[in-house]
Amino acid sequence: LSLASRRAAMIQQPPWSEAMEKSSAKLFLLKKADLLSRFGGVAPKMAEEAHSLVIDQVVQKALDDAKLTGKDLSAVAVTIGPGLSLCLRVGVSKARRVAGSYDLPIIGVHHMEAHALVARLVERDLQFPFLALLISGGHNLLVLAHDVGHYVQLGTTIDDAIGEAYDKTARWLGLDISKGGGAALEELAREGDSHAIKFKIPMRQHKDCNFSYAGLKTQVRLAIESKNICAQKDSISSAATPHRKSQADIAASFQRVAVLHLEEKCERAIEWARGLEPSLQCLVVSGGVASNQYVRSRLQQVSERKHLRLVFPPPSLCTDNGVMVAWTGIEHFLLGRYDPPPPVNEAEDYVYDLRPRWPLGEEYVQGRSEAR
Numbered sequence: 295l296s297l298a299s300r301r302a303a304m305i306q307q308p309p310w311s312e313a314m315e316k317s318s319a320k321l322f323l324l325k326k327a328d329l330l331s332r333f334g335g336v337a338p339k340m341a342e343e344a345h346s347l348v349i350d351q352v353v354q355k356a357l358d359d360a361k362l363t364g365k366d367l368s369a370v371a372v373t374i375g376p377g378l379s380l381c382l383r384v385g386v387s388k389a390r391r392v393a394g395s396y397d398l399p400i401i402g403v404h405h406m407e408a409h410a411l412v413a414r415l416v417e418r419d420l421q422f423p424f425l426a427l428l429i430s431g432g433h434n435l436l437v438l439a440h441d442v443g444h445y446v447q448l449g450t451t452i453d454d455a456i457g458e459a460y461d462k463t464a465r466w467l468g469l470d471i472s473k474g475g476g477a478a479l480e481e482l483a484r485e486g487d488s489h490a491i492k493f494k495i496p497m498r499q500h501k502d503c504n505f506s507y508a509g510l511k512t513q514v515r516l517a518i519e520s521k522n523i524c525a526q527k528d529s530i531s532s533a534a535t536p537h538r539k540s541q542a543d544i545a546a547s548f549q550r551v552a553v554l555h556l557e558e559k560c561e562r563a564i565e566w567a568r569g570l571e572p573s574l575q576c577l578v579v580s581g582g583v584a585s586n587q588y589v590r591s592r593l594q595q596v597s598e599r600k601h602l603r604l605v606f607p608p609p610s611l612c613t614d615n616g617v618m619v620a621w622t623g624i625e626h627f628l629l630g631r632y633d634p635p636p637p638v639n640e641a642e643d644y645v646y647d648l649r650p651r652w653p654l655g656e657e658y659v660q661g662r663s664e665a666r
């Protein structure tokens with residue numbers, strides 16, 4: 295059972311109780327789409343309250359859909375980091391209550407490990423070692439996966455992640471981000487000329503596997519301002535918008551460079567990874583941005599050039615989802631890595647083991663591995 299998805303709570307239109315409707319929680323009667331549009335992203339306190347309001351229903355629905363009760367479970371897996379501690383706490387508290395009630399072991403899961411390992415659910419013959427490119431709203435990671443729970447980080451972002459750059463660009467262009475900024479931008483980019491604007495490719499002079507998207511974001515912002523596209527900041531783009539062509543050109547040009555940066559660093563990471571693991575055969579690409587069709591086609595070409603098998607989980611398992619957390623729990627559980635059932639009547643002031651900042655594995659530095 296995953297209690298981690300910060301969005302799952304909002305996706306369903308839940309059977310809100312009357313009492314709730316009358317309470318100050320009225321804000322949360324808005325659907326996820328409205329909330330994203332209104333706030334342009336996830337506001338921590340709002341997300342925590344939204345989690346708390348719906349967590350019981352989400353868990354119950356997961357059990358009902360699977361035609362199971364708590365008694366049928368073997369263990370409870372829950373994300374303990376990295377992420378917003380306010381939200382993590384809601385999930386961990388619920389997970390411990392479920393585990394305590396049914397006397398089940400509990401497994402604390404790393405959110406980014408879950409993004410990577412879900413590939414082994416999709417492709418059951420996928421063996422370690424493999425290289426994983428994890429691209430999402432908060433992370434841009436290149437990790438060599440040696441085994442469950444054993445990773446070496448070859449590269450990370452020095453500032454923003456690619457998903458953040460997609461989200462900001464979509465907002466600045468005034469797109470309808472109710473289905474997510476990345477998806478909106480990808481759609482618009484299909485209409486544009488990807489060579490119309492010459493954005494600079496980041497970090498080319500750095501002979502490492504790290505990423506940077508802050509500079510590209512600034513270039514995009516300046517391009518938007520210079521074309522005076524976003525005069526009405528919150529306007530919703532439509533086919534009738536006079537600036538549509540310029541918007542599409544910016545979207546396509548941004549996407550080409552953002553993804554080229556991924557391709558270049560990924561190619562170098564494959565070389566590094568082969569130095570560490572000559573038997574490397576597979577590249578996994580996961581995280582919300584891996585839903586993007588352009589990203590998929592470009593990385594397909596990289597894997598062909600480098601003679602690697604490529605595994606992309608389906609989009610529904612790339613973006614945050616509970617399945618990946620449950621699966622990662624199973625991987626650890628089968629290796630005997632879990633905590634004993636928590637006490638049924640846990641004290642209210644019990645301090646949870648949360649890891650809001652939790653690197654995935656050790657860092658690879660200039661030819662040697664350093665434990666963090």
Ligand code: ATP
Pocket residue numbers: 376377405429430431432433456457458460461474475476477480581582583584585586587612613614
């Ligand atoms: P993290 O996993 O780093 O903690 P997160 O959990 O918020 O961040 P995910 O749910 O894994 O992120 O991914 C969400 C990100 O993926 C968002 O930035 C979103 O814009 C991006 N994204 C989703 N679909 C697409 C798409 N089609 N094209 C580009 N980006 C996309």
Ligand code: FE
Pocket residue numbers: 405409430431581582613614
């Ligand atoms: Fe995620």
